Amino acid sequence: MLRLRDDYRRAQLAIAALFCFLGFQYATWVSRLPALKSRLDLSEAELGLLLMVCGVGAAVSFPLVAALMRRLGSRLLATLSALALGLVLLGLTVAPNYPVTLVVACFDGIAVGCLNVAMNAQGAALEVKYRRTAMSRLHATFSAGSLLAALLASGVNAFTTTLSVHFGLAAVVLLLLLGLAQTGMLTDDRKAAAEAPEAAEPQAPKKRRGLTLPSRVTIWMGLAMVFGTITEGAMNDWSALYLKDVVNAAPQLAPLGIAVVSVMMVAARIFADGWRTRFGDGRIVRFGSLLAGGGLALALLAGGVVPTLLGFACVGLGVAAVTPCIYVAAARQGSDALALVAATGTTGLLAGPAVIGFIANGSSLVWGMAAVAASAAVVSLCATQIRWPALGGADDAEPAAPASAGPDGIAPPEAALREA
Template sequence: MRVSRLHDPFLRGQLAIAALFLSLGFQYATWAARIPAVKSGLDLGAAEVGVLLMAAGVGAAVSFPLVAWLMRRLGSRRLALLSQLGLALLLLALAAAPNYPLALLVMCADGVLVGCLNVAMNAQGAALETRFERNTMARLHATFSAGSLLAALLASGMTAATGSVAAHFGVAVALLAVLGVCARTGLLDDEPAAAPETSGPKRERRRRSLPSRVTLWMCGAMVFGTVAEGAMNDWSALYLEDVAEASAELAPLGIAVVSGMMVVARLFADGWRGRWGDGRVVLVGSAVAGTGLAAALIGGGVAPALAGFACMG
């Protein structure tokens, strides 16, 4: 007897975890799309905006030892729900930040919670695949990009309706609360990992070796890919408004275009990998992204910028 899709435990878990991925993409793109307004409200220069964005990256980088400890203490389910709630509340804190130092503190905390949710939700996705022996990670990551797309479209609409960042972020927090409730109903239960036993024979010391050339190339590709994606999310709105002279309503569409194309690519990526192989997909994708963005920057203007952002996505 076939299990009804409504009561399919795999589907229920997949939708709950997808709500987390959607939340992270939505929260991230929400504040990124309003960077021009935050810059204007706090009277920041370009260098100060760069430091503000770097604060989120620093918070994410230093969070990993904390994330490992929290995963052992709380488990992925509780950590995911708590960090998703915290990220929603930080939007309100950023909207209310009266000065630059407090905004830096909020962004650093945002990076820490992003690291927590990122690890916890991916752990949930991996556990779902293992438990049911079915693939789902590519679609979950497509949901992250869909969240960014929805956030950018909401930002464009809210900017046209009102210039209030607090009103925009208030609506976003309400939507994130709904996603948190949806996630809670279907996440996989897990127990915090037990501390390793200290008694017994000593474990064999692991041999250490230098990373291979292939590993170093992969690390480089990941670094530059992360820089490129971060530049699109963090700076595309400012580029469109300050350089391409787009209106405030059009500025968030840079993130929307990138995220929309990332959704398409992630939905079809597994098929491309099977047909052409991982290496060719990486090389062709990188060439399209770099060539398209370079042509957009050389051409100038709103339409070429959006076309280049689409190539990057």
């Protein structure tokens, strides 16, 4: 029993290193946007396009990611995409002009899409193998990676503003995280997975490999992910402006909006795996998104700095476990479903803040934030249509099918996993 626990902890730490890796890498280069803007003499519009190209690369990577997941498996794909993301920092350092930088940013988005799917497949597989909830804490380490990147950027800037020095040190950190990931990532037994269906149905005709149309459940998962990430992204982009322009908070209080949401999300994700075990993923998503939408709606009606911050805290607390739970459910539908849901999540993060901006421009920021509250409510509605896995805790959904389930059942993304 002790041996099993040791294996679980080693795998959990290795997969957490992947999540930390992605948060650290993205926050590292985004934190130096002012330096990139200055070095390449970019306008605000060109800088915005640079960020959009990165997001578009991640959003449109779905077909490639799905194919690579089937061909390489999550472990190898995670390793290769992590190495590619390390090269992105080098590319941004030496890119001679704006067009080349755009290409590097697009490449970064594609690699982010690959690692995002691979690491969430690893996290879902960890839960399936050991029958323990872990995904929320893994997502918390993503936020920890972003915080670590911010601290490193601040420390390096205190001594030098040279981009190559900063990105060189960051690359060392990334290599250390990738090395840690290699010590315990899970790997799929392809031979066993391939032979299982043939043994169960020897006369079944072979199916064409390739992308298939998403199932109804997958579509509901994609919708839930879109509106969930719209809620997260919009709070990060618009909370400070709402406090400043609508609530008339003092300038020093305006940044507290982002801080409150971020702190509540990290804290909730640390404890959310226990809540998932006790109450089940379905209830966590439904009631959490209702808390986020209802708390924000009440804050908009009440006005004032304190009610607004309390409403923002409800959003952070309520949505913290939404995306981890959806990733687990999508992964159990297969790698294609996971890739599609991950792509829709990126689309929500990319398009959501812009949509809120259009609404605010056409009416007011109050209505824009009301749309954020409505997005959270839509997540709760979508969650009622999703078949949630039951992992060691109470859940009102029917249990997930075993790994050998047929095309109508829910199976883990990696049908037969053993520890590396």
